[in-house]
Amino acid sequence: MTMIYIPKRHIEVEMLPPAIGLKGRFLLQKFKGEAERGGALLAEREFPNLITNLGLDRFGNFACDNLYTAFHVGTGTAIPQVTDTALQSYLAGMGSSQFTRSRSVSGSAPYKGMATISTTFAVGAVVGNLTEIGMSRVAANTSELWSRALILDAEGNPTTFPVLADEQLVVTYVLECVVPTADAVASVNIAGVGAVDTITRAHNATNAVWAPVVGNGFANVGFTQSNAAGAYTGDITDVTGTPSGFLGSSDSSSNAAYGSGNLYRDGAVVFGPGSFNNSLRSCVFFGAMGAFQTQYDPVIPKNNLQTLTLNFRFAWARA
Incomplete structure (x- = not known):
């Protein structure tokens, strides 16, 4: 032969x-009381993230479900760096058992595929002036953060996102695979x-x-x-x-x-x-x-x- x-x-x-292009963005929303029970939407912010060097590396050796594992929120203000592996000042994390997930593709140019992951923190689970957010493989504050961003206002400037004890935080992440x-x-x-x-x-x-x-x-x-x-x-x-x-x-x-x-x-x-x-x-x-x-x-x-x-x-x- x-x-x-x-x-x-x-x-x-x-x-x-x-090369396949990878990028992502966060959407933060807060509600008065529980969103699922008709709580009023009080504020929301949407902004891009930085996929870290660790994050890019993880796509080569981890299954997708082992990446979309946890949201982290914090109060740090340092500009995200590609070498980051954790938030500057971790406040809370939520694991994947509370996630909802979906995927979609664009029907026209610019072509891209999207994975959307959302989670809802319990009322009072996150209290503070949030300034940073990321995604990790684990809910605990370990060196597995693969996506990080400062919370930005509509003009793209760093801002705070205050969440009170009677408010609920809902977080969504969209990962885009750019054709x-x-x-x-x-x-x-x-x-x-x-x-x-x-x-x-x-x-x-x-x-x-x-x-x-x-x-x-x-x-x-x-x-x-x-x-x-x-x-x-x-x-x-x-x-x-x-x-x-x-x-x-x-x-x-x-x-x-x-x-x-x-x-x-x-x-x-x-x-x-x-x-x-x-x-x-x-x-x-x-x-x-x-x-x-x-x-x-x-x-x-x-x-x-x-x-x-x-x-x-x-x-x-x-x-």
Whole structure:
């Protein structure tokens, strides 16, 4: 049996897909009495957050449910830094057993998937002049904070958010997975084929694959199933479409171990001898957070005695 193999070193260096963008925002609301029983909305603030270095790293080696675990609120005023791992002055935290979760995608440009997480503190559970907020993996004040923000007013200036003993605090966080719009162009050398030009572009941008999964979680950024890729004879399309001429799905997929600080996850898909017998023009890769399509020029020939292995990288960064 002959194996066609695109060397991993070329994929890692030359054929990197555009990075998936990550950003988030908080919504704070306070009610007179219990919100669920008709308590009056007294005030609300919505503002962006900073995903910390720890937070970016966690997307590579933790399931989604192990990130959306706790809200922290505090009274610190230091400007958030990418190196933060805790609030400056922790006041209270709420764990995920009290969360509500949902996910959605935008139907038009700018394309993005969204995970929304909310929690309601009991009346009197949080009392004080709040100035900072974050998300952590644990409700206790440990060094696991992966998102931090100062509370901002409508003009974007730091402000206080006072909560009294007879008031209820409701906190919502929206994590956005921003679909990249730029193409990644590269050239790779393939044994038996020679130099091949590649174009990698986002795929199926309005599909829920771009929404960070909540509820069941995901098993890390990267491939999650054997049929994680599809082979096609047609050219890649725009970011909302799919190539024509479906040949077959991959027989298996695998992920390399995540390296701390890498902010990418390498993986591979394998098309066995029985998967298809034709020339590959393009391939679609589905990951746990996003999907991409790659076009090869010239086409990659494959017969029914050959195995085709394609290496791919999912990368992410702050949007």
